[in-house]
Amino acid sequence: MRTQAECYPCFLQQVVNTLEMMGVEHQRQCGILRGVMKTILRCPEDWSPPQVSAEVYGYIAEETGVKDPFREKKEESNRIAATMIPVLKEMIEKSDTPLLDAVKAAIAGNIIDFGVSHSFEIEDSKAILSLPLVVNHYPFFEEEIKESTTVLYLADNAGEIGFDSILIEQLVKMGKEVTVAVRSAPIINDATLEDARFFGIEKMAKLITSGSRAPGTPLSMVTPQFRAIFDQAHVVISKGQGNFETLDDAQRPIYFLLRAKCRVIAELLGVDLGSILLIKR
């Protein structure tokens, strides 16, 4: 998906939020914002938002000398997610529809704001497992998973990846060979190897980096190893908006699990803002 008009103010607002979080002094923020605009203008107009973001956050890292400004936030998200997972796993173990419930748990990880720690109750789990899917291609998904051997799972954010581990574990239990791909370098709050290992994903599946240092998976950036797995896997599961923005025009079928978090994506998908989707494209 190419960058839309509305993405431009959003890039800049996210940068302001990031610089604010980093405690960058206000006057200096202005200079960096102007540098960010120059960086954006150097990107081809048809790039996807995550491709542009990779350049923007690369510039900020260079300018501030901070390579992973979201490290602490990511660790906190992981810690909070970890407290929620046992209750969910227990409910899914008792469920008559464990795959569907694991899919819902994985989507819940895309929705929960891990910035706010609160005690996670059984009630919250029930709410998660009754999440309505606005576009619901689950019947196709279930069918294809049953017939498949190899699954490629594209992770999204820290914290969220803990919830992904529930679905990954479920797929492994069903006898699938699962490969989980994370970003190759820190970018915003996206999950890297460190976050995947926090949830022991390397023990249940094959864990790789995609080659992407963007908050998505631009195929122009991926490693040959990733590309081979991407092309050959029977099923590809893609989590979150960033992966969707970079893979919506890919030449193979993909199951996208995401929440439409901005108007651009909601409009593109023809759903209301905030809708939760499992969609095959």
Place this chain on the structure above:
Amino acid sequence: MRTQAECYPCFLQQVVNTLEMMGVEHQRQCGILRGVMKTILRCPEDWSPPQVSAEVYGYIAEETGVKDPFREKKEESNRIAATMIPVLKEMIEKSDTPLLDAVKAAIAGNIIDFGVSHSFEIEDSKAILSLPLVVNHYPFFEEEIKESTTVLYLADNAGEIGFDSILIEQLVKMGKEVTVAVRSAPIINDATLEDARFFGIEKMAKLITSGSRAPGTPLSMVTPQFRAIFDQAHVVISKGQGNFETLDDAQRPIYFLLRAKCRVIAELLGVDLGSILLIKR
């Protein structure tokens, strides 16, 4: 006031809203957004937000061929404001504190969203006249007005200028020689001569243009006539955020009537977002 980091996403978001309102096709919006970023980068870093906006909207007018995209919206705001004014005037006529109430009416004009037409009731007027002023320099204002002969009134937006006319009329009733200054050219929804005349301001006061084609009054842009009146008037009343952003460092005392509509201004003034102020600076 110089442009702050947070102003940059805000410029771009306002442009997206404007282009959307104008019905500019999405792909074309992207090109214009990129042109806007180039325009912003050509502006010196120490310019105020309204100075930058003047360049941005100048570029958009050139690019789209539409010189006054907010014309209809301004006319609608004027029409809606006009329906509200008689009730307010009547209450102020009966008031024991007509100057204070007229000030509150003028500030209300800065707050009301004229995009939403609704029947205006006596209750609404009462709410307006009981508006709390967070920074309240009214005692100084009343004192200075009493001792003065000449008043310069810097108008802000269409619609709002109808509410200003209530305060202007009150000042005239008190025997003041009032000059009202509006923008010299259409810029966003700011009031121009046309809007002032809609409310008959030219019949109660001296009506001039400031020379500004910015959504504010940058002294680098004003006419010699305006500058002379600005320097010599006993009291200057400045409405709205745009005028504040361009005159907060002016070398003469000014009474600013505004609502702090964004975080940058609220922080600068040390008040909560949304606070209503009558402040002498």
